Amino acid sequence: MATMENKAVPKWEPPATTKENLDYIDLVNLDLSKFENPETRKELAREFFTAFTQDGFATVTGHGISKEVWDTQMDLANATMTMDPAAKVPYEVTPEEDKQGIYVGFKTAGGLGFHKEIDFYNMLLSDPKVDRKHPPHLVPHYAETQKVMLYIRDVIQRKFLILLAMALEIPEEALLRTHEPGQSSSEYYRYMSYAPLTPEATRKARGLFMPAHADWGTFSILFSQPVCALQILHKSGVFKWVEYKPYTLIVNIGQALELMTGGLFPATIHRVVTPPPDQVNSLRVGIYYFSRPNDDYTLLPFEDSPVLEKLGKDKPLDSLATYNTVQFLEAKKHGYLKPDLDFDRPRENGVHSDPFREGDTFAPTDKLLATIAVKTIS
Structure with a gap:
């Protein structure tokens, strides 16, 4: 991928990595350079299956994003997220777009x-x-940023979809048709930041920046970042930390793909917590890509997959509530399949607060899709 000169944007200085002895999760690494050879592609498909059926998360190397492009994107992300709050206002999502589920611009300041x-x-x-x-x-760098966005969609995501087709033993065209370019209104690229919480805010939120949840779409792709805060719910029932690995992507499965595979590829529960003590005062800047199926695609298990049929995963997870992508995202916005999974945090009345479920109008499920039994909307 081509690089660009970046004279107008200050160089991002990454925070020092943590020296704390954290309980890291051991994730499968997918080396996408194996994709080019038909034989090693088969090996990669097996690793893909293992990673996303067991952990729901994987690290990804050999992705083709050069260090120069990566560094430039981090420069831009940092410059964007450290803008003066007043300067951000003209670029906030409008109330009309927000109601339509158009995920664009800065979030509304102080939003729910x-x-x-x-x-x-x-x-x-x-x-x-x-x-x-x-x-x-x-603005001067937006065309190059679009190239990065499209590279992730048209190269990296495409490889994931083909590996998924191999894992399910169905034609790759069947998978690629579910993510046709231009057919998703909610597929986006994100710059994001977590500024240090005050001690009072940390106490009230039980140490959580983002509560335990599962993402909405098919794949969520994160540029690995040095400030440790991401935790994954391990199959042992314990939240484990994700270790920083430079120039490595971190990828996880979302609920749409869980629905499309009858629960064989489960959406992974993860959360963002207060960083370790030696990073607690650092600004955590990140870059994300959120993959979605076509807007009109009905989220049901793939037909004619011998793998899903053999494993008994060819039936809808919720036979009473079938959605296409747009309908599902709207339901998710209001609390459908959004249980409270932070079981290991204290909740004292009058002491702790939970801003994360404000605006929910649907009754939450007891548990999360295939991870536990599904309960329909009340």
């Missing part, structure tokens, strides 16, 4: 469900507004 210290800037791959305005420092 997030600490005020959390902020993000979303860029849609298929933006209905052709003359979308972006912050001035980003």
Whole structure:
């Protein structure tokens, strides 16, 4: 991938890595350079199956994003997230777009469900507004940023879909048709930051930046970042830390793919917590890509997969509530399949607060899709 000169944007200085002895999870690494050879691709497909059916998370190397492009994107992400709050306002999502589920621009300052210290800037791959305005420092670099977005979609995601087809023993065209370019209105690229919480906010939120949850879509792709805060619910029932590995992608499965595979590929429960003591005062800047199926795609198990049929995963997880992608995201916004999974945190009335479920109108399920039994909307 081509690089670009970046004179107008300050160089991002990554925080020092933690020296704390954390309980890290041991994730399968997928080396995408194996994809090019037909024989090693088969090996990669087996690793893909293992990683995402057992852990739901994997690290990814051999992805083709150069260090120069990676560093430039981190420079841009940091410059975007450290803008003066007043300068961000013209680029916030409008109330009208927010109601339509258009995930674009900065989040509304003080919006429901997030600490005020959390902020993000979303860029849609298929933006209905052709003359979308972006912050001035980003404008000269937006074309190159779009190339990165499209590379993730058209190269990295495409490889994931083909590996999934191999794992399910169905034609790759069947998988690729579920993610046709331009057919998702909610597939986006995100710059995000977590500013240090005050001691009082940390206490009230039980040490959580983001509660335990599962993502909505098919694949969530994160640029690994040096400030440790991401934790994954291990199959042992314990939350484990994700270790920082430079220039490595971290990928997880979302609920849409869980529905599409009858629970064989489970959406992984994860959360964002207060960083370890030697990083607790660092700004955590990240880059994310959220993959979604086509808007009109019905989220049911793939037909004609001998693997799903053999394993008994060819039946809908919730036969009473079938959604396409747009309908599912709307239901998720209001609390469908969004249980409280932070079972290991104290909750004293009058002491702790939970801003994360504000605005929910659907009754939450007891548990999470295939991970536990599904309960329909009340």
